[in-house]
Amino acid sequence: MCIFFSFASQYFLRVDNLLTIAMQTAITAITAYGMTFVIISAAVDLSIGSTIAVTGVVMAMLVKAGMPIWSAIIICIAIGSLIGALNGFLVSKMLLPPFIATLGSQMALRGLSLVITDARPVYVDNSPQFKLLAQTKLFSIIPIPVLYMLVLGLVAAFILRKVVIGRNIFAVGSNEEAARLSGINTVKVRIFAYLFSGCMAAIAGILLASRVNSGQPTIGVGYEANAIAAAVIGGASMRGGHGSISGTILGAFIMGVLMNGLNLMNVSQNWQVFATGLVVIFAVYIDKIRRANSES
Numbered sequence: 001m002c003i004f005f006s007f008a009s010q011y012f013l014r015v016d017n018l019l020t021i022a023m024q025t026a027i028t029a030i031t032a033y034g035m036t037f038v039i040i041s042a043a044v045d046l047s048i049g050s051t052i053a054v055t056g057v058v059m060a061m062l063v064k065a066g067m068p069i070w071s072a073i074i075i076c077i078a079i080g081s082l083i084g085a086l087n088g089f090l091v092s093k094m095l096l097p098p099f100i101a102t103l104g105s106q107m108a109l110r111g112l113s114l115v116i117t118d119a120r121p122v123y124v125d126n127s128p129q130f131k132l133l134a135q136t137k138l139f140s141i142i143p144i145p146v147l148y149m150l151v152l153g154l155v156a157a158f159i160l161r162k163v164v165i166g167r168n169i170f171a172v173g174s175n176e177e178a179a180r181l182s183g184i185n186t187v188k189v190r191i192f193a194y195l196f197s198g199c200m201a202a203i204a205g206i207l208l209a210s211r212v213n214s215g216q217p218t219i220g221v222g223y224e225a226n227a228i229a230a231a232v233i234g235g236a237s238m239r240g241g242h243g244s245i246s247g248t249i250l251g252a253f254i255m256g257v258l259m260n261g262l263n264l265m266n267v268s269q270n271w272q273v274f275a276t277g278l279v280v281i282f283a284v285y286i287d288k289i290r291r292a293n294s295e296s
Helices: 002-008 015-040 048-064 069-092 098-117 128-135 144-162 164-174 176-181 186-212 223-233 245-264 269-295
Strands: none
Touching: 002 245, 015 048, 015 144, 015 164, 015 186, 015 223, 015 245, 048 069, 048 098, 048 186, 048 223, 069 098, 069 128, 069 186, 128 144, 128 186, 144 164, 144 186, 144 245, 164 176, 164 186, 176 186, 223 245, 223 269, 245 269
């Protein structure tokens, strides 16, 4: 895609455009880290976009009320983690299908964000530091969200590969009953996977609010689809038990490059969504073929 778009547009390989791709990809990648945990556990989280909206709105409201930035950040991350843990409880303890449980959460949280703001944006005009969370640049070159993406990616990869509960997520996703019989607390593992997803969505919500210097109750629509697409394109299997953070980052950048290149070619936004859908279908089909070959 990079080779194609570099010939299709003279602006594609410019440094400022490549940095723009990285910045736009950062939010998708951060939300996709959490989604990767959930997908590896053989589940799905459709509440990410609404969690982004709620935490972004709450962040803006707290900062506007005069609360210190770091206190507001901690509260919003706690809210996102609590939402994720609740989703995990609904799925693992109440045995609700992940699709239904998180779809219900999505609708409830979206409604909550509209209720607490009266469906109006919450503008922050009393805190210059709030803008710096997402609008500053490292060495005056690299957008700070890119740094967050890399650091959180390392943390997520470490948990998934080097921490016991990370390995247990793979076990639960591969065969939940076998994992339970081997002594793994499957309820704890699923709740943790969803908790991590909620935490990543909260961080994304804070960054998005900082980027637009306001809490937008309607923001985040479709972000769960982007997160799923990034994880699946990066090799995570919707049947669980397989996936990686490095693959998710690659998947997020594939989507970022695709969207940016189509923008430079003046392709309609509607066709961009269509192209993303085709990429996801293709990725799932490739995963199906890979699974079939490995089983044979």
